[in-house]
Amino acid sequence: MTPRARRTPGSDRTTIQDVAAAAGVSVSAVSKVLRDAYGVSPQMRERVTAAVEELGYRPHSAARTMRGHSDTIGVALNGLTSPFMTEVATGISEALEPTRYQDIIVSAGSSPAAQQNRIEALLDRQVAGLVLVAPWIDVTWIEKTARTVPVVTIALHGSSENFDTVVDDERLGAQLMVDHLVSLGHRHIVHTSMPPAFADSAFVLSHTARRQGYEKAMLDRGLEPDIIETWYSEEGGYQAAVRALDRDTPPTAIFAGADIAAFGVLRATEDRGLRVPEDLSVVGYDNIYTSTMNRIALTTVDQSGQVTGAGAVRLLLDRIAGRAEPEEFVVSPQLKIRRTSGPPRSRNH
Amino acid sequence: MTPRARRTPGSDRTTIQDVAAAAGVSVSAVSKVLRDAYGVSPQMRERVTAAVEELGYRPHSAARTMRGHSDTIGVALNGLTSPFMTEVATGISEALEPTRYQDIIVSAGSSPAAQQNRIEALLDRQVAGLVLVAPWIDVTWIEKTARTVPVVTIALHGSSENFDTVVDDERLGAQLMVDHLVSLGHRHIVHTSMPPAFADSAFVLSHTARRQGYEKAMLDRGLEPDIIETWYSEEGGYQAAVRALDRDTPPTAIFAGADIAAFGVLRATEDRGLRVPEDLSVVGYDNIYTSTMNRIALTTVDQSGQVTGAGAVRLLLDRIAGRAEPEEFVVSPQLKIRRTSGPPRSRNH
DNA sequence: CTGAAAGCGCTAACAA
């Protein structure tokens, strides 16, 4: 029962061989018990379980993986800094809790090349499935990848062939917000956005869907869309606000594409001594924690990161189990009216 | 039945064998080129590289791992919700960028059992090293683990034997804050903390170090420490503030152990119509993004998550390279004086 | 119901 001389690193590791020897059974028996495979007698199960317990045995993940048995789900985020991202990640982890899968997260960065690189690294690790959150990557590449491994994307709007998608209904969310502002009396509403991720594609990322929702909602009400393209960041929001407020006829409301950008807008109003919402209504999208604080009280749109993450997991597990037709899971947004929006001052007429 | 008929192991994957065949050389030659090992002729290198390129070959990570060649660093966080955590994680990723290692992150949860479980899962994946951020785990277990795999902890204060530590000098940070408040004229300063992680141990986690720093600083100035133990959360801060303000002689300043708790304190002041800092100074620790906003402008202590993460990587790589003696890397905190702290109202005597 | 044995893709002796 002495395993032959080991010479590799990690020589003190308990292997399935050790367990088999201790239990006085074959390795395949141990393997079967471990995997709950069919055809093991209760007493065999018991002996093995006891040996596993006693030796503190844990299966070698890489060895399993080599036989095509990965129980790892890879999650690629394009950064940990956005609270929505982390909420999604938390939702994924929680949804995976009761399953045999565990997730590993990589922060993939925002450049397409870096993201692709990190995702390939995940693939090299033979993940059982992939969740791509707001992938800033050519969709044909995703389609190709999805033919090899189950994939579900989050925040990518469009009809996929080989992977599933989970999206917030951002067109609706943007519409809710425009409705809110219009009902307050606003006519000139600026939206801050950022450049589309894909040049010519049937797919768009969240921010573009928000922008489209805004455009349509404005047009539907006979109002003229007014979009300023910067970036979803505090500074981006600030820049956009400066540009909007420098105009001859500044807007009465600024609808930032993201809460973080709305904070930049807020900073611009403070710089100029404008009161919110009396002089300018400022609203966002995402409902991150900071927005809920009493001193901020930003009117925004909430999309549950928890629900989003959990939906992605459900779809992914389905797909791992064999489903091949693409599915889409749509999360409903919810308007959160707080104190940064109000009726415009009737400044003229 | 097998649900995953799609990916028969070996069917569509390009292996090192394929590359060898395509290049007309042996597998070991390919392996050597891939690993930049000694003893390959330039022309061999070129042929192999060309074949790798053409076939789009990528090494199978699990197979490498089985030969003891992991290039994965595991990072265990006890949650993604704390901005400091994510900043550290970002720092780690960035510091790993130029190396051959890549990090994978697991959100380990806050219960010791769950954390241990997730860390073991990382170990099963044969990581080359481990970064444990604020591990809420029995240190003897960490010591034991660290004898098997290189480990560095973040936010764990104490002298380790088998692993390295990166800490913010939180005792100093707390002292800076007490100094600041005292110099403003405060005498009665309440500190909000949370229960120590370890019952009897030479090790303490950040929050306990902050508390110790506060206690010592108060005592050094002949002032009486006044600690309320709740939790580092908005609600925890709120509860602590309620208890402090309900006293016969309420404090003139509350030093929350974390910014997030300070926000709860702020909410309590709003509930009671207290002005900050006129009626009460409120300060925190961490300098998270929200605290920097103009509308919050929380006085706090900054500890760079970037520097912390990068420090952890440096130590870990050193240790992987062979260093055995434990090292400690101390990050200096910095006081950020903003608008929630000011002189106490001279209400009486 | 149980066990022997053949690999999974790769690295590292060891030979040539």
Place this chain on the structure above:
DNA sequence: TTGTTAGCGCTTTCAG
């Protein structure tokens, strides 16, 4: 300098 080959720890036919 290059190639051959024996495993790493596990799963999985396929016999017993």
